[in-house]
Amino acid sequence: MTTVEQGWSTLLGRRNVLPSMVLAGGVALHAVNVFLVTTMLPSIVRDIGGLDYYAWSTTLFVVASIIGATCSAHLLQTLRPRGAYVVAALLFALGCLVCALAPVMPVLLAGRTIQGIGGGLLISLSYAMIRLLFDQPLWPRAMALVSGMWGVGTLVGPAIGGVFAEMSAWRQAFYAIIPLAVAFAIIAASVLPNKVAAGRASPLPLVQIALLSIAVLTISAGSVSARPIWNVTGITIAAILTVLIVRIERRSTRKLLPADAFRLGTPLALVYATMGLLAMAVTSDDVFVPLFLQVLHGRSPLVAGYLSALMAGGWTVGSVASSNLSGRNARRVLVVAPCVSLVATVLLLLMMPTHSDSGWIRLGGLAIALFSLGLGVGLGWPHLLTWILKLAAPDEQDRASASITTVQLYATAMGAAVAGLLANTAGLADPGGIEGTARAAFVLFAVFTAAPVACLAFTLRLVRSI
Known part of the structure; x- marks a missing residue:
């Protein structure tokens, strides 16, 4: 062909x-x-x-x-x-x-x-x-x-x-x-x-579905509080429930994810880990970027909203641009993808926390960084999802397909909760204002540089094993 x-x-x-x-x-x-x-x-x-x-x-x-x-x-x-x-x-x-x-x-x-x-x-x-x-x-x-x-x-x-x-x-x-x-x-x-x-x-794996639902509800309930103690409590309970789900998955015949998903070091587990971290990184930024742009850079809600949407635009462009790659080139782009997101996150760390009236040069820099953050995720996304289907056993293809949405949504909820915890702890509400928002922006982007770094480590192992 x-x-x-x-x-x-x-x-x-x-x-x-x-x-x-x-x-x-x-x-x-x-x-x-x-x-x-x-x-x-x-x-x-x-x-x-x-x-x-x-x-x-x-x-x-x-x-x-x-x-x-x-x-x-x-x-x-x-x-x-x-x-x-x-x-x-x-x-x-x-x-x-x-x-x-x-x-x-x-x-x-x-x-x-x-x-x-x-x-x-x-x-x-x-x-x-x-x-x-x-x-x-x-x-x-x-x-x-x-x-x-x-x-x-x-x-x-x-x-x-x-x-x-x-x-x-x-x-x-x-x-x-x-x-x-x-x-x-x-x-x-x-x-x-x-x-x-x-x-x-x-x-249907009814027990796992119930536990996963409770975990997401707990994360979300904790993340809406301005008190870090409730944020930590929500994330901790969700983490405990996640460990319990993993233990049940390993023993049960009614599975939520394909069998190799929880076997550390297997290619399928590496794909899921990379996918989840990339989704968390974008989600965590997406939650607070409109607020940062309004408070720290004087943008209107409409402008801030569409600047934030550049992440989704970059994701789409990256997915379409890389989807024609195969073989060795597809493996290479899996390694390049987290590098692009890492550079973008570092740029946001340097530019976003600084209060300014955001002249066109700074605003353009922020726009490029936001677009590039989504671009990095998009470059690897279609290949990660494709590898889930390729690596899953023939009798687990339906489960593998369903797991894509499940993992993405769970990572999204976890990313929003962790972002809320970091922002609140850094001072978003207390002292609040420009000072508290600037602290929150710095801590958020500083911590979430770890996500693309971890993804890079995972993808390097992944491309050597597939």
């Missing part, structure tokens, strides 16, 4: 374009909704109240997404691709309907939970379908296409959410998503195949 036949022209050509758009569309639907709701949430709270539950809109959504992701392999075997996608899309639409009709915050939280389950299924099913729909040489490009939808969501979601918020029409935003989700279900049912590889549906 020639290079052209294996390239983007094949993935987006006549044979594959419709399945490709379905997989990308499912992730885009979820991603746009994430940033749309985040933008509208202040307006929602002003309308129906529930400020005390503000953070739980995201917390429950993330937990529900993890539950949906872990159930995707079972659903795929039970209902086949068409049925699984229809159920996922309709659950997502139902969640939107509940949110649109919500008279009070608890009802909205119920809707967000249903949305999260549907969204987690959509993301995880997209990764699972890549190996079923496309030849292996196309996997990195398909991974890049699907992952790139988060960049689209970051750019489009806040803009659409801002428009509906300005019009005091947040309910209409939820209503508008419903026909899109229903139309997506119809298209998926008509485009996707209705068969998967022969085999029985794997039993």
